[in-house]
Amino acid sequence: VLFKGGEALETTHAIDAVVLDKTGTITQGKPELTDVFNYTSEPEDAVLTLAASAERGSEHPIARAIVEAAEARKLALIHPESFRAVAGRGIDAVVSGRRVLAGNAKLMTESGIDPSRSAADAAALSGAGKTLMYIAVDGSLAALMAAADAVKPTSRRAVERLESLGLAVYMLTGDNAATANAVAQSVGIKNVLSDVLPDGKSAEVQKLQSQGKRVAMVGDGINDAPALAQAD
Numbered sequence: 733v734l735f736k737g738g739e740a741l742e743t744t745h746a747i748d749a750v751v752l753d754k755t756g757t758i759t760q761g762k763p764e765l766t767d768v769f770n771y772t773s774e775p776e777d778a779v780l781t782l783a784a785s786a787e788r789g790s791e792h793p794i795a796r797a798i799v800e801a802a803e804a805r806k807l808a809l810i811h812p813e814s815f816r817a818v819a820g821r822g823i824d825a826v827v828s829g830r831r832v833l834a835g836n837a838k839l840m841t842e843s844g845i846d847p848s849r850s851a852a853d854a855a856a857l858s859g860a861g862k863t864l865m866y867i868a869v870d871g872s873l874a875a876l877m878a879a880a881d882a883v884k885p886t887s888r889r890a891v892e893r894l895e896s897l898g899l900a901v902y903m904l905t906g907d908n909a910a911t912a913n914a915v916a917q918s919v920g921i922k923n924v925l926s927d928v929l930p931d932g933k934s935a936e937v938q939k940l941q942s943q944g945k946r947v948a949m950v951g952d953g954i955n956d957a958p959a960l961a962q963a964d
């Protein structure tokens with residue numbers, strides 16, 4: 733455990749709220765591809781090859797799950813001609829001359845792509861606690877993929893112990909509300925902060941601080957530490 737300065741240690745006793753990242757904190761952080769809904773006339777393997785080829789340059793856990801699934805099927809992946817990460821949205825790549833978008837629903841709508849065709853599938857997958865990845869090829873929705881990330885066997889007990897200490901426990905995630913609530917319910921967390929982009933984490937913590945809470949954050953970190961110190 734690393735304390736940055738004595739003040740942090742001295743004020744630990746005053747903490748009354750704990751914010752937990754979902755991926756890698758509550759869950760194992762090793763999602764696996766579980767579902768592929770193909771909305772094109774092309775074979776599923778062809779769509780998966782495009783998606784996995786586009787995602788090769790991404791470090792996102794769901795991107796890795798897609799690549800690993802393609803490799804498990806022994807699909808020949810292609811080096812993309814271009815690759816651009818879209819912060820908090822997904823990726824925009826060109827593979828074999830075809831533009832491939834892979835990311836969340838916001839990436840689709842902001843790129844002029846209508847994801848409504850997948851609405852029923854997305855609702856069912858989210859309700860099962862799975863994380864969604866929309867795939868568009870050449871300007872049209874091509875597939876909806878989902879990955880599941882197993883909850884750590886110790887997470888529920890940890891939440892119970894935190895609450896027994898009188899702490900309010902929050903889960904913070906970029907997943908949509910349905911997926912987030914399903915995971916939170918499985919470990920007994922009642923307070924859920926969903927649809928939070930990576931650069932929005934500090935703002936969510938600041939909101940809690942503005943309500944008079946002393947907050948501890950557990951996860952992969954917050955970028956804006958000075959702002960948090962000022963808000964405390």
